[in-house]
Amino acid sequence: MGEGVDARFNSKLREAFGSSPFILTKFDQFMNWVRGSSMFMLQFGIACCSIEMMHTYAVKHDLDRFGAGVPRASPRQADVIIVPGTIVSKFAPRMKRVYDQMPEPKFVVGMGSCTISGGPFQEGYNVIKGAEEVIPVDIHVPGCPPRPEALVYGIAKLQERIANGETSPVTVKPYELEQFSELDDDELVQHLADRIDEEELVMRYDWAESPVLEALLGDHVIGRERHRNAEAFVVRPDEVQDALFLLRDEAGFDHCSCVTAQEYEDRYESIYHLRKYDDPTQEVGVVVPTATDAPVSESAEPVYRTADWHEREAYDLVGIDYDDHPQLERILLPETWQGHPLSLDYDQEQPQVVTFSEHANPLNEDQRAEADSDTMFVNIGPHHPATHGVLHLKTTLDGEQVADVESDIGYLHRCEEQICQNSTYRHQIMPYPDRWDYISAGILNEWAYARAAEDMADIDVPEYAQVIRTMSAELCRIASHMLALGTFALDVYGDFTAIFMYATRDREVVQNILEDLTGQRLMFNYLRLGGVAWDLPEPREEFFESIRDFLEDLPEKLEEYHDLVTSNEIFQMRCVDTGVLEPEIAKSYGATGPVARGSGIDYDLRRDDPYGYYDELDWDVITEEGCDNYARVLVRLQEVEESAKIIEQCVDLLAEWPEEDRTIQSNVPRTLKPDPDTEIYRSVEGAKGELGIYMRSDGTEKPARFKIRSPCFSNLQTLPEMSQGEYIPDLIASLGSLDIVLGEVDR
Amino acid sequence: MSNPWIAIGALTLVSIIIPVSMTVVSALLRPSVPEQGKTAVYESGEVPTGDTRIRFNIQYYMVALLFVVFDIETVLIFPWTVIYRDGVQQFGMAQVLVPMLVFIGVLVVGLAWAWRNGAVQWVASDRANEPGQTAD
Ligand code: SF4
Numbered sequence A: 001m002g003e004g005v006d007a008r009f010n011s012k013l014r015e016a017f018g019s020s021p022f023i024l025t026k027f028d029q030f031m032n033w034v035r036g037s038s039m040f041m042l043q044f045g046i047a048c049c050s051i052e053m054m055h056t057y058a059v060k061h062d063l064d065r066f067g068a069g070v071p072r073a074s075p076r077q078a079d080v081i082i083v084p085g086t087i088v089s090k091f092a093p094r095m096k097r098v099y100d101q102m103p104e105p106k107f108v109v110g111m112g113s114c115t116i117s118g119g120p121f122q123e124g125y126n127v128i129k130g131a132e133e134v135i136p137v138d139i140h141v142p143g144c145p146p147r148p149e150a151l152v153y154g155i156a157k158l159q160e161r162i163a164n165g166e167t168s169p170v171t172v173k174p175y176e177l178e179q180f181s182e183l184d185d186d187e188l189v190q191h192l193a194d195r196i197d198e199e200e201l202v203m204r205y206d207w208a209e210s211p212v213l214e215a216l217l218g219d220h221v222i223g224r225e226r227h228r229n230a231e232a233f234v235v236r237p238d239e240v241q242d243a244l245f246l247l248r249d250e251a252g253f254d255h256c257s258c259v260t261a262q263e264y265e266d267r268y269e270s271i272y273h274l275r276k277y278d279d280p281t282q283e284v285g286v287v288v289p290t291a292t293d294a295p296v297s298e299s300a301e302p303v304y305r306t307a308d309w310h311e312r313e314a315y316d317l318v319g320i321d322y323d324d325h326p327q328l329e330r331i332l333l334p335e336t337w338q339g340h341p342l343s344l345d346y347d348q349e350q351p352q353v354v355t356f357s358e359h360a361n362p363l364n365e366d367q368r369a370e371a372d373s374d375t376m377f378v379n380i381g382p383h384h385p386a387t388h389g390v391l392h393l394k395t396t397l398d399g400e401q402v403a404d405v406e407s408d409i410g411y412l413h414r415c416e417e418q419i420c421q422n423s424t425y426r427h428q429i430m431p432y433p434d435r436w437d438y439i440s441a442g443i444l445n446e447w448a449y450a451r452a453a454e455d456m457a458d459i460d461v462p463e464y465a466q467v468i469r470t471m472s473a474e475l476c477r478i479a480s481h482m483l484a485l486g487t488f489a490l491d492v493y494g495d496f497t498a499i500f501m502y503a504t505r506d507r508e509v510v511q512n513i514l515e516d517l518t519g520q521r522l523m524f525n526y527l528r529l530g531g532v533a534w535d536l537p538e539p540r541e542e543f544f545e546s547i548r549d550f551l552e553d554l555p556e557k558l559e560e561y562h563d564l565v566t567s568n569e570i571f572q573m574r575c576v577d578t579g580v581l582e583p584e585i586a587k588s589y590g591a592t593g594p595v596a597r598g599s600g601i602d603y604d605l606r607r608d609d610p611y612g613y614y615d616e617l618d619w620d621v622i623t624e625e626g627c628d629n630y631a632r633v634l635v636r637l638q639e640v641e642e643s644a645k646i647i648e649q650c651v652d653l654l655a656e657w658p659e660e661d662r663t664i665q666s667n668v669p670r671t672l673k674p675d676p677d678t679e680i681y682r683s684v685e686g687a688k689g690e691l692g693i694y695m696r697s698d699g700t701e702k703p704a705r706f707k708i709r710s711p712c713f714s715n716l717q718t719l720p721e722m723s724q725g726e727y728i729p730d731l732i733a734s735l736g737s738l739d740i741v742l743g744e745v746d747r
Numbered sequence B: 001m002s003n004p005w006i007a008i009g010a011l012t013l014v015s016i017i018i019p020v021s022m023t024v025v026s027a028l029l030r031p032s033v034p035e036q037g038k039t040a041v042y043e044s045g046e047v048p049t050g051d052t053r054i055r056f057n058i059q060y061y062m063v064a065l066l067f068v069v070f071d072i073e074t075v076l077i078f079p080w081t082v083i084y085r086d087g088v089q090q091f092g093m094a095q096v097l098v099p100m101l102v103f104i105g106v107l108v109v110g111l112a113w114a115w116r117n118g119a120v121q122w123v124a125s126d127r128a129n130e131p132g133q134t135a136d
Helices: A011-018 A024-036 A049-057 A091-100 A113-117 A148-163 A184-193 A198-203 A211-221 A240-249 A307-319 A366-368 A416-421 A442-457 A463-492 A500-518 A539-568 A571-575 A583-586 A593-597 A630-658 A709-714 A717-725 A730-736 A742-746 B004-029 B059-089 B093-116
Strands: A080-084 A105-113 A139-141 A221-226 A230-235 A256-265 A266-277 A283-289 A295-297 A321-323 A376-380 A393-400 A401-408 A679-685 A690-697 A704-710
Touching: A011 B004, A024 A148, A049 A080, A049 A105, A049 A148, A049 A500, A080 A091, A080 A148, A105 A113, A105 A148, A211 A240, A221 A256, A221 A283, A230 A240, A240 A266, A240 A283, A240 A295, A256 A307, A256 A679, A256 A690, A256 A704, A266 A307, A266 A679, A266 A690, A283 A295, A307 A321, A307 A709, A393 A730, A401 A717, A401 A730, A416 A704, A442 A463, A442 A679, A442 A690, A463 A500, A463 A539, A463 A571, A463 A630, A463 A730, A500 A539, A539 A571, A539 A630, A571 A630, A571 A730, A583 A593, A593 A630, A593 A709, A630 A730, A704 A709, A709 A730, A709 A742, A717 A730, B059 B093
Parallel strands: A080 A105, A105 A139, A230 A283, A295 A321
Antiparallel strands: A221 A230, A256 A266, A266 A283, A376 A393, A393 A401, A679 A690, A690 A704
């Protein structure tokens, strides 16, 4: 082997020439120059960092200038893999597989602190502490996320190293394929389920005086609780369905926004947060306590279809069993996981094993004999450009048709809830919401937490800060919808098209404005409890001017999008009347946001459950009656216009705000300790829909339970309804039109 | 006039040499790290379920057949266009144009027939529309 040249480049030719291939030196230099100057990147996105990675590929930063641009969707055609994001247990073997399938020599760029050490999620029970645990990394680009410039620099450094023939050593770690039998654990739970002690449960609750709902629920109610947002009724674990049916059909609570499960010292509890689509301020909670030694309660799935996934999550993370549930399996964690991480006695140190094996075709046996042709089971994802992240669709195809589709999630389950539970209300939680819906929707998410925490601890927000919040949140919404449009065009047209580049171009403008305001392009961390972090940047006029310029150009750009996208005949053929989601079905799945509004459901928390400065401003809620993929795109495009209206009014208000009234934060104590046993569920209209937070305090400065109601989680559940029996391309379009973010689905 | 088979032979030779030399050169130059995963089928990072030996839907054959028909059509039309002018001069319009028109006409009839029979349209199967059994 030659001087200074790594074993990684050792080829047959070198071996043939023995240990000192003098004549190969020049040739080596040439080969390394070639390798460095024409790098084929793998199109590989994991988490928030991949958004900045996309910006690095696209206009403005244009990685292609450095001979390393066009991303390839298949590992067989790529020799550089940028690992952008948090790696969790379930994803690690898949990532290893994709890496293995790249041809030699291959190079790895670790992007973001998550690939260095697990980053902000290092403490998570499910998070791999750095990419190096799985594959060898050549260059680490630190940052959370690194700016595109930093990534460009990292890649330039990699090219330099390749040109010099140095790389990190290859360690080949073959991933063992292991088969596991059924969990012994489950049998135990089953056994315990038979011994539930209901008498004891009833004892713990006092009967309260009965208003209308209680009269309606009658004997089902065994107690009352008062949550900050709503009254809650305690219901016997074996009468959940009856109670919920009554509430849904008689009292009109047709929206089950969330199911929170938690463990107390003496019991388990599932809380169903119900509200009405017509008037979301009408809320009620249904609390179902179960005994610690046998946590079994009746499933709500027959009443609200959305409870299916919510209860699976509760089973997975907390360990409550739901009777009558159609498919009570783990949803976020791998099947083989031992223990329930959010239960009290979970030991995070215990080793876990993750399997990596075939998935079964659900339609294989029953139809093989009669039909003329077989069904084919195809994995779409977790590494697939059309899944918008690390989602796995177990698809069974009958020819060109989708006979069955099931989403398999959890490839980005970063333990957000656990981490928030281990952080203090006052400062430590706020950075995390940015990383739920990481498509630049940070401030919208921060607001969800801010709203819940402020209502919980009775903190006022100065009006001036509310206007700033409203303005910045709507800027985030525009950025988020732009990406939704760009990636949807990518799904439908099938390549990095002009539309994607246009959308990135406009996002860059928004991101620059937000960077001026907050100091970050993506993870803003700008809201504080009781206000915002700091005032608008000086000189204010210049800042306002930049926003006004953007708003002025926007109508023309939207016109352009309509020309490119919505009025394009091919686009219409792909989207009109495909992925139909009837409003009734959408409601039973708890769909919200543009997905619900595209099905004609007039539901927008900004108007219906007002917060911030929205009710003082003049804007409209957009709905479309089409119920199809096209309607959802139209809703998003029009919402951008509405957001622009809101921003414009906010800018005018802020420009005229008297200088002495510019209070950006109210007085908030240094440590927040809400009263013990305060419970609250509060939600805001995030970019994708109703983003809610449930919190319970135990009198300390950290929440005892922190539950995130993610709009994408509920929206994604509608996918089988939209695509079963449809063609494959329609499945892809439907998935794209849902605009999911895996960071928020998996949390 | 030299033997036209020489040109064809040369073409054959080149078409063999190019791929073979590409394979050989890259085999010499590339480092080899044999790994279990590398030889496996790539399916979005998952382990593929089942193999490719399944009974494909009959409708794919119709598409394939139509494709072959029109592929061959192109193969025949290209040389014809190259010699068209010379041909007209030598044999006259009728001799050169009419057979090709007849040929295309036959194909068009075939296409129209296939179209009418719905061969270019996917016939939805009952099984996919109402899955007897879903995953749960
Ligand atoms: S948290 Fe997100 S942005 Fe930060 S390093 Fe990890 S993947 Fe990147």
